[in-house]
Amino acid sequence: MIPFEYHAPATVGDAVAMLAARDGAKLLAGGQSLVPALTYRLARPGVLVDINALPLADVVRTNGHVRLGALVRHHVLEESPDVRRWCPLLAEAVAYVGNARVRTLGTLGGSLAHADPAAELPVAMVALDARFAAVGAAGSREIPAGEFFRAPLTTALAADEILTAVDVPVTRGAGTAFVELARRPGDFPLVSVAAVVAVDRAGRVADARVVFGGLAGAPQRSAPAEDALRGHEPTPERIAAAAHAARRALRPETDVFASGAYRAHLAEVLARRALRTATNRALTVEVR
Numbered sequence: 001m002i003p004f005e006y007h008a009p010a011t012v013g014d015a016v017a018m019l020a021a022r023d024g025a026k027l028l029a030g031g032q033s034l035v036p037a038l039t040y041r042l043a044r045p046g047v048l049v050d051i052n053a054l055p056l057a058d059v060v061r062t063n064g065h066v067r068l069g070a071l072v073r074h075h076v077l078e079e080s081p082d083v084r085r086w087c088p089l090l091a092e093a094v095a096y097v098g099n100a101r102v103r104t105l106g107t108l109g110g111s112l113a114h115a116d117p118a119a120e121l122p123v124a125m126v127a128l129d130a131r132f133a134a135v136g137a138a139g140s141r142e143i144p145a146g147e148f149f150r151a152p153l154t155t156a157l158a159a160d161e162i163l164t165a166v167d168v169p170v171t172r173g174a175g176t177a178f179v180e181l182a183r184r185p186g187d188f189p190l191v192s193v194a195a196v197v198a199v200d201r202a203g204r205v206a207d208a209r210v211v212f213g214g215l216a217g218a219p220q221r222s223a224p225a226e227d228a229l230r231g232h233e234p235t236p237e238r239i240a241a242a243a244h245a246a247r248r249a250l251r252p253e254t255d256v257f258a259s260g261a262y263r264a265h266l267a268e269v270l271a272r273r274a275l276r277t278a279t280n281r282a283l284t285v286e287v288r
């Protein structure tokens with residue numbers, strides 16, 4: 001390991017002051033991305049600011065939202081009865097992350113701030129229209145999930161900002177689903193899809209959100225798929241047409257794991273599955 005200074009502040013204010021005071025200082029949360037990066041010399045911070053002592057691990061329901069602290073561990077999202085009831089998409093998505101060891105240590109804030117283009121939680125947060133709370137030397141601000149992810153491993157956070165919490169609207173009257181395909185269980189997926197579908201009393205789609213992961217540098221919302229559904233009865237044919245419309249608008253790149261053409265094919269198949277499941281759940285949804 002490269003030598004570095006280590007600090008473990010007890011308040012968010014102290015952590016921000018340490019980030020602001022030192023160029024290249026890095027936050028350490030669950031360490032599941034940062035420690036491998038240190039080991040392989042991909043990151044060489046002179047200062048590590050360990051945020052594990054900060055009071056940012058609560059799950060609280062407020063006014064139609066769930067506030068998730070940045071230090072909520074992946075396994076809490078997976079197992080908490082409250083998260084499963086209020087935001088079932090998050091519990092479903094996080095179950096695909098890594099393995100039990102990674103989910104025991106990894107944090108929500110770390111996953112979102114790391115912004116791996118194939119990671120599951122960013123895709124789910126964009127689909128749920130979450131808002132991110134950040135604190136920096138210049139004060140606090142909110143960032144919509146749709147504006148947070150800029151490029152691979154790049155977010156809207158400034159170098160001296162800490163992601164402190166995420167506000168997720170409680171899922172009411174909608175069905176949600178998350179599906180993905182990875183080469184081996186626990187790997188980052190080749191493609192993932194999150195779907196949120198609300199159906200009105202006439203049996204037509206009142207609203208739909210379809211978001212892909214693994215196809216570009218950041219989660220990609222599919223307006224063509226959403227437009228193909230809104231106002232229509234969600235029949236299998238309509239869902240297949242929406243998934244096809246999504247595929248036609250995608251231009252995934254080829255990399256060492258899969259060709260762009262294969263990823264586009266997967267996107268259509270997985271979108272169809274996610275939309276079918278979300279629609280079935282919407283039609284049987286309980287009033288929460």
Ligand SMILES: Cc1cc2nc3c(=O)[nH]c(=O)nc-3n(C[C@H](O)[C@H](O)[C@H](O)COP(=O)(O)OP(=O)(O)OC[C@H]3O[C@@H](n4cnc5c(N)ncnc54)[C@H](O)[C@@H]3O)c2cc1C
Nearest residue numbers: 027029030031032033034098106107109110111113119163
């Ligand atoms: C074997 C293995 C398999 C994995 N598989 C998957 C997978 O399938 N899907 C997936 O999504 N992830 C996967 N991961 C990554 C895992 O989800 C990490 O937990 C996550 O990416 C980072 O969270 P962390 O808390 O460990 O953050 P850390 O590693 O501590 O930090 C990651 C980065 O985020 C910054 N950071 C951390 N917290 C904050 C904050 N609150 N505010 C601002 N910046 C912050 C750090 O400075 C660092 O740059 C895997 C990891 C391993 C080791």
